Amino acid sequence: MSMEIKAPTFPESVADGTVATWHKQPGEAVSADELIVDIETDKVVLEVVAPADGVITEILKGEGETVLSEEILAKFEAGAAGASAPAAAAAPAAEAAPAGDADKVGPAARKLIDENGLDASKIPATGKNGGITKEDVMNYLASKPAASAPAAVPAASAPAVAPLNVPAGERISKRVPMTRLRATIAKRLVEAQQNAAMLTTYNEVNMKPVMELRKQYKDLFEKVHGGTRLGFMSFFVKAATEALKRFPAVNASIDGNDMVYHGYQDIGVAVSTDRGLMVPVLRDTDAMSLAEVEATIADFGKRGRDGKLGMEDMQGGTFTITNGGVFGSLMSTPILNPPQTAILGMHKIQDRPMAVNGQVEILPMMYLALSYDHRMIDGKEAVQFLVTIKDLLEDPARMLLDV
Incomplete structure (x- = not known):
């Protein structure tokens, strides 16, 4: 049965939201009430869960796009066979992973891995069918300083670790879009100073x-x-x-x-x-x-x-x-x-x-x-x-x- 995945109903004080992270991709098996996408608003991140067991057939709003209250985010096929969904999901996961990496990496996890320059093969996987989840990457990052920092920094290098996980001595900048919450905080703080005595x-x-x-x-x-x-x-x-x-x-x-x-x-x-x-x-x-x-x-x-x-x-x-x-x-x-x-x-x-x-x-x-x-x-x-x-x-x- 075909269904529509819609954005949550926003309160009157929130005009719209931004698609933050898709946790599931088209063809990937989804269980009922499983988190599939995060919607970031001016105040909080709202979670959208699957209405039933099935498969996402098409994503209509990609990450970073603006959505309105109850706007359609994706199309969903309820009751799809569970055996076919993982097979369909294997292709995008394999494409996202480096050559020779047998682990399947979800899009949210892949984003964190790329941002932090991690090796996916070293991250313990707890997801379905041995897949690496966003939580796996976050847990690995939390334990990484104590476990791998000594190996990452040569013995002769300066004690301070270079920022952005790059070799010491390199001058690298990183441009990251301002989140909706951070942009709203900035806007409100400026307005407070401009509009109040x-x-x-x-x-x-x-x-x-x-x-x-x-x-x-x-x-x-x-x-x-x-x-x-x-x-x-x-x-x-x-x-x-x-x-x-x-x-x-x-x-x-x-x-x-x-x-x-x-x-x-x-x-x-x-x-x-x-x-x-x-x-x-x-x-x-x-x-x-x-x-x-x-x-x-x-x-x-x-x-x-x-x-x-x-x-x-x-x-x-x-x-x-x-x-x-x-x-x-x-x-x-x-x-x-x-x-x-x-x-x-x-x-x-x-x-x-x-x-x-x-x-x-x-x-x-x-x-x-x-x-x-x-x-x-x-x-x-x-x-x-x-x-x-x-x-x-x-x-x-x-x-x-x-x-």
Whole structure:
């Protein structure tokens, strides 16, 4: 039975997508619910799976082409004999592989092999009929530095490995098309700077109270909440939530000539992935416990690394928190995440001598940065908002007492 493979239904905020990778080729056997193609949008990568067992007969949209919501990607023959599909797939796989290489290499795997200059014969194959999959190549790359780096670099060469996997001393450049997500991030960052009256105010917070509280209860917290670890981000999320309730303008957005005030707190948490920076959103943080915040952020991080964050995870958000401290940043100026009007930047915790009651003490200090849109938020409100977060973190009991 002939069928059509269509692109997913995109939400209103996504106009179109780009065909990223075809995991199956015409004539290649496909099982029901098996991944056949990735569609990259402005926010996430959407996976399209096979509707039934069968064979792709024709690809209508190649890699790199733009597709609209529910546009036809390929033609599919359901119920095709399983024995004929692998035989048909052998030809393109054999063409992609080097001469004398008996392993079958899929198109996604071949692309990674070519980009990294790998020898397909050395990659352990776990695919059907001994085929090399994209995951096989990624696993090989992950283990390659420890296993093969010494052999790749001559003993007399410089200790630094040449970039792009080329012999040391050669001057080679590599041109790679910008991904749709990276292009969208670049566009939004430039628009944020051009269209908003962005200012940044700074303060510093003594993290000793939070660190002592965490040290005292982290083992019990993890035991009670089923392995969820107590980190610092949950304290910042709860402190920001309380501050947002006290300063509604910081929790608002601008829509044309209208100012939209939100009666809820949906806080986006910036997550760094291989594809770029993503900002999944914690919903109704006022109703979340510290454990719920930590568990949700941990889930965001895992799904972000695995490329499993969905469109619904990224939409909305009334405020954003970004933590450059995990990478060692001591101070930075975060850029607004439109249409939001403010973003909080966390940084590295560093011991510094501080004056306390006329005495010098060594305290774990962190710089905080609040970037805000001056069209919506006055400087007084921005400073008071940041001071509120500082006060709540330096005396965590205030979050429980609502004072």
